[in-house]
Amino acid sequence: MLAEALLLGLGYNATLVTVGAALLGIAAGITGTFLFLRKRALVSDAISHSTLPGVGLAFILMVAFGGEGRNLIGLMAGSALSAWAGLLCLGWLVRNTRLAEDAAIGAVLSVFFGFGIVLLTVIQTMSSGRQAGLESFLLGSTTGMLWNDAVVIATGGALVLAVVALLHRPMTLVAFDPEYAAARGVDTHRIDLAMMGLVMAVTVIGLKIVGLILIVALLIIPPVAARFWSERAGTVALLAGAMGGIAGYVGAAVSATAPKLPTGPIIVLTAFALFAVSLFLAPSRGVLAALLRHLWFQRRVHLRQGLLALAQGQPIYERLTLRLLRRAGLVRSDGVATEAGRARAAKALRDEKRWEVVRRDLAHEAAAALYDGLRDIETVLTADQIAEIDRQIGPPTGVTA
Amino acid sequence: MLELASNKGERSADPALDTSPLAIRGLTVSYGQKPAVFSVDMTVRPGRMTAIIGPNGAGKSTLLKAALGIVKPLSGQVRVFGQPLDAMRARIAYVPQRASVDWDFPTRVIDVVMMGLYRELGLLGRVLGRHRARALDCLDRVGMKDFALRQIGQLSGGQQQRVFLARALAQGADLYLLDEPFAGVDAATEKAIISVLKGLRAEGKTVVVVHHDLATVRDYFDDVFLIATRKVAEGPVETTFTAETLQATYGGRLATAQVDQLSQALG
Known part of the structure; x- marks a missing residue:
């Protein structure tokens, strides 16, 4: 059964999910590496939780305009906008108050998430728009994944990777030595914003498969695991992409072997297994x-x-x-x-x-x-x-x- | 008076602004409500080594960072080789303080030096053999060639400082700004760095160093710039580095160790 799943032999839906999860894992691992190297890993948690109000509002708006309410593109656009709003709040708090970034992250994350949950509760009481299943964005849900959904994930992932390829040098420079980067004329603020934008894109793409609560794991665990194996930023990024891809692929395949096995959590556990192996067995940095x-x-x-x-x-x-x-x-x-x-x-x-x-x-x-x-x-x-x-x-x- | 009036409106009213490698006018930088640097004028002379000297918290590093646009000044202007800063970025090399960086970052010595080629390589340019050769050559000049493939965290403090200098060399700049390059380094490193800097001067480059060791000022530098939030004095070491100006710079803030250094330095 598992062998069949790994060879994509479990039918159309399972194959879509497995390939989609692998692509998402690659994009998340590589993007997450730069976040990790910049020591801003937790910001991804604020970003992902901030997507929830956007999901709710987009749903309400689409229903109000007579739409179906569960159009994936619409929900993704809404979640991206509200994640961006969360990011702006975070940036403003850190720049203009004496709050440290960790405290600001806690504040933004919980307020946005709380607001999102309120919106979901409101939506539950709405009569129209096939609201059932909206909360699946919390932990992801792959049942009923469509060809279109897979195409959206694949295209989004490819775009993210193209931007990472374009910006990897300035992002590495800013992560290692921001003052030197600024002295060379790199707009460090804008590079940071671009990096956050990439993380946001990965989060939004990943809503369907792993959900907003667990996407953090795909952004952080692969880079952390990859760091054990290499002393070069570029290699760490590629390894993280590979590990993310493997976690997505294997996790999705395993979850397809039995009904009711949740895809997102299994992907995260697979990523953790890779991390555990790296932690103990990596040749020079391992325990x-x-x-x-x-x-x-x-x-x-x-x-x-x-x-x-x-x-x-x-x-x-x-x-x-x-x-x-x-x-x-x-x-x-x-x-x-x-x-x-x-x-x-x-x-x-x-x-x-x-x-x-x-x-x-x-x-x-x-x-x-x-x-x-x-x-x-x-x-x-x-x-x-x-x-x-x-x-x-x-x-x-x-x-x- | 007539002559002055006729020159009005032309740049030549302040010729140094057009010619100096680094000319700063009326620069004020503040963190919050407290100015770190207040209304400072500075004119660096070409082909010379200048030390920026002053007590802790006197704004030495801030002056350098403002000159490079790393911190935004409240007021004032900076001219580099007579041009606005952004037009001249390629001609300025910066060596930041060692402590500003995470030394566990996954990067090797040669990768750090190659960061000096950032503008040359561009966003997607491939790293070629000649780039690598140049990075190795720069490492050789600071005596660190054998360490090219080491992870940077394995280096001693002095070696890290030399790698930073090699990165600045790789850029092939005309003006070098160094922030406390001799702080906490071993004697071998200090010797290596100063000989590289003197070599740069011999090639006609201009070097500006934030410096804390009063005892070595006379041996190492041509000019000094004394600062205590405001400019205290500026000029050649022989005439400007005196007990009077140092007293004005440090006031009562000289630590005993520094007083000892001072009396040695001034004979």
């Missing part, structure tokens, strides 16, 4: 890699300390140190150094003395900066330089133990 690095580092510190203690004939009490030394074959089980252990200890002590010379000598300034008590001196200095230092120290000294 697991960090843990392994920490353990490896701890091991090096303990071995080094143990060797220096052996060399100076000091007793070792630290259990971990003893265990590591024993496992490396450097001490016997009774704590006495082996042949190899004595040799390594002597070398460790010798290296410490060499480092002392290096750190005293201004000519070795660059090398001295690398001293951390662990680094092997051979990785920093040439054999000739070490020989010269050894001449200064004098003949090798033996191990006392």
